[in-house]
Amino acid sequence: MRMERFGELIRSRLRSEESTGLRSLDDALRAASGAASLLRHAREEMPAALALAALHALETESNPGRRHWLATMLTEDNLWLEPLLNGDLLEEEAAAEVLQSLAASEPHLDVMLLRRLLAGVGGNVARLDERRALRALAAVEKLGVQQRLLPLLAQLLRHPSPQVRSKVALLMGRANFSATRISTLLEAADSRVRANALEALWHSTEPAIAAVFRKALDDPAVRVRVNALVGLALMQDDAALRELERLTQAEDPGLRAAAAWGVGRVGHPDMQPLLKRLAEDPDPGVSRIASRWLASQAPA
Numbered sequence: 001m002r003m004e005r006f007g008e009l010i011r012s013r014l015r016s017e018e019s020t021g022l023r024s025l026d027d028a029l030r031a032a033s034g035a036a037s038l039l040r041h042a043r044e045e046m047p048a049a050l051a052l053a054a055l056h057a058l059e060t061e062s063n064p065g066r067r068h069w070l071a072t073m074l075t076e077d078n079l080w081l082e083p084l085l086n087g088d089l090l091e092e093e094a095a096a097e098v099l100q101s102l103a104a105s106e107p108h109l110d111v112m113l114l115r116r117l118l119a120g121v122g123g124n125v126a127r128l129d130e131r132r133a134l135r136a137l138a139a140v141e142k143l144g145v146q147q148r149l150l151p152l153l154a155q156l157l158r159h160p161s162p163q164v165r166s167k168v169a170l171l172m173g174r175a176n177f178s179a180t181r182i183s184t185l186l187e188a189a190d191s192r193v194r195a196n197a198l199e200a201l202w203h204s205t206e207p208a209i210a211a212v213f214r215k216a217l218d219d220p221a222v223r224v225r226v227n228a229l230v231g232l233a234l235m236q237d238d239a240a241l242r243e244l245e246r247l248t249q250a251e252d253p254g255l256r257a258a259a260a261w262g263v264g265r266v267g268h269p270d271m272q273p274l275l276k277r278l279a280e281d282p283d284p285g286v287s288r289i290a291s292r293w294l295a296s297q298a299p300a
Contacts, residue, residue: 047079047082049089078112078115084135085136085139092135103143111149116136123155128159128164133156133159134161162192166192168193172197173196173199191220194216195224199227202234210237213231214228244266245259245271248278264297275297
């Protein structure tokens, strides 16, 4: 896809251009020799706005030398993709539309997005903004996680945000099953990472998966154990279904809620009466979860 077309797609879906500083950046790009300091500042502090201004300038610029300069700036570290990572500029739905348009012409878009995310941090992923990292991971998930992303995703396991690490664990598990890698994720201190590592395996056909799920049944975290039971139940393990049913009768409402979620996620038709009973649970959290699953599984 030509960058001019990409710029049109982005601008047509912007939340607002008023707060992005586009006008001053447009002016700077048209007089670049006298605005080097502003451009350096923009690259460091407002890269998405700089990318938008450069894309706009590229559409209207006729001078070959200046067009080459703009294109070089945009392709360096994949700066042109920066607006897709900025939630203040693009709603998630709008970003998804642009991603879909780009995917056909950019077969390595997923790699480019993660490289753009990691650009400029010098290997110190703790410097990455959490919202921006989650935005990039959501985009990669929409594109379909490929094995080639594993080295880039592995770097993000060092991010201080539990939300980022757990999302990475989910995507790494989907990208490729590796007993060694999964074992490493299941030893993580953060229970969300362990739970998402199991969730990533729910639809895997690897024969070793059942043993991974059974080992996780001894995990101290409820969510991890329930995800392991869901994985086994999805493999037609009747004992796992019976254990989920038993947990729905626990005294602890948190445990009942987790089990209700697991029963609903498995979606076994024989569990519908159980979900209906849980929808009448005296705890509002349990009843809300069961009711949502019943509504989502109701015949159209």
